[in-house]
Amino acid sequence: MNITLKQLKIFEAVAETQSYTRAAEKLNMTQPAVSMQMKQLEETIGLHLFERQGKKIVITSIGARMREHEKKILLRFSRLHEFLNVLQDKDEKITISAATTANHFVTHMMADFSRHHPNVNITLDITNRETLVSQLQSYDPDFVIMGEPPKKLDLDYQQIMENPLVVIASVDHPFVGNERSKKISMREIIEMPFVVREEGSGTKAAIRRHFKANKLNFVSSYEMSSNESIKHAVVAGLGLGIVALHTIKLELEAKKLVILNVENFPLERYWNLVSRKGKRLSPVALEFQDFILKSASFYQQSYKDLLPK
Numbered sequence: 622m623n624i625t626l627k628q629l630k631i632f633e634a635v636a637e638t639q640s641y642t643r644a645a646e647k648l649n650m651t652q653p654a655v656s657m658q659m660k661q662l663e664e665t666i667g668l669h670l671f672e673r674q675g676k677k678i679v680i681t682s683i684g685a686r687m688r689e690h691e692k693k694i695l696l697r698f699s700r701l702h703e704f705l706n707v708l709q710d711k712d713e714k715i716t717i718s719a720a721t722t723a724n725h726f727v728t729h730m731m732a733d734f735s736r737h738h739p740n741v742n743i744t745l746d747i748t749n750r751e752t753l754v755s756q757l758q759s760y761d762p763d764f765v766i767m768g769e770p771p772k773k774l775d776l777d778y779q780q781i782m783e784n785p786l787v788v789i790a791s792v793d794h795p796f797v798g799n800e801r802s803k804k805i806s807m808r809e810i811i812e813m814p815f816v817v818r819e820e821g822s823g824t825k826a827a828i829r830r831h832f833k834a835n836k837l838n839f840v841s842s843y844e845m846s847s848n849e850s851i852k853h854a855v856v857a858g859l860g861l862g863i864v865a866l867h868t869i870k871l872e873l874e875a876k877k878l879v880i881l882n883v884e885n886f887p888l889e890r891y892w893n894l895v896s897r898k899g900k901r902l903s904p905v906a907l908e909f910q911d912f913i914l915k916s917a918s919f920y921q922q923s924y925k926d927l928l929p930k
């Protein structure tokens with residue numbers, strides 16, 4: 622039996638308007654085309670769906686029962702349409718918030734994703750861990766890229782890449798270039814002035830925990846809210862720094878900074894892609910998630926060989 626969707630739509634219009642002429646107007650068709658389609662439908666099923674009563678077209682009891690099924694089919698079809706429209710929506714947005722320290726690789730990921738999705742609008746907020754946690758609390762961003770996800774919130778998260786923290790010094794620092802083969806001890810470096818991130822930063826919290834776990838009390842001499850300022854300060858000789866390895870690629874290549882060989886460093890940390898459980902993610906946001914999970918290891922690779930051997 623070959624019933625088409627087009628016939629069902631015409632059938633509904635005739636049942637609703639009780640007239641071939643008005644159904645034709647509604648569907649932007651001619652009246653003979655409408656009657657022809659209904660005639661073919663009745664022939665296909667071998668039953669009468671309408672009967673003429675004077676000028677009116679009245680639905681038969683078989684037609685009325687068929688209409689119940691037809692309405693369900695058309696409803697399902699319009700749902701399918703809505704779904705496909707969402708999939709093809711060219712103006713969809715993705716909102717991402719990332720830890721200040723993640724800035725260096727997140728923008729590269731965005732650029733690569735955008736090359737394949739030029740019409741997708743991505744908003745990126747770069748901020749410190751404390752703010753990221755409160756954004757997650759209020760279900761604001763689609764995704765957050767951060768160090769450790771906060772334990773007290775209901776979250777979905779996946780580790781996407783390593784985030785080693787290293788101790789850095791200016792090229793003429795007394796700890797650089799000496800002949801000792803042994804690693805510099807944590808106790809030795811803690812005597813030095815340090816430039817690190819501000820309170821509220823995930824990096825700062827991780828550094829403090831790391832020294833505490835090694836029974837040392839870490840005190841910073843200088844606090845700065847961006848990795849860029851820390852790097853400039855360390856290059857200028859203000860003190861040692863502890864930063865994420867991937868933030869210093871250019872300075873290492875330009876030989877402006879050195880990674881010190883310190884015991885218990887690099888401090889192994891991880892980046893996570895985090896979202897709030899229960900937040901509705903658009904199809905394009907899910908594509909972005911997929912892209913990050915598949916491609917993160919590529920961004921990882923480019924930093925591995927910067928570590929001291």
Ligand code: PGA
Pocket residue numbers: 720721722723748749750751767768769818821822823824825
């Ligand atoms: P931060 O965050 O940029 O606030 O230091 C890094 C992290 O979440 O570990």
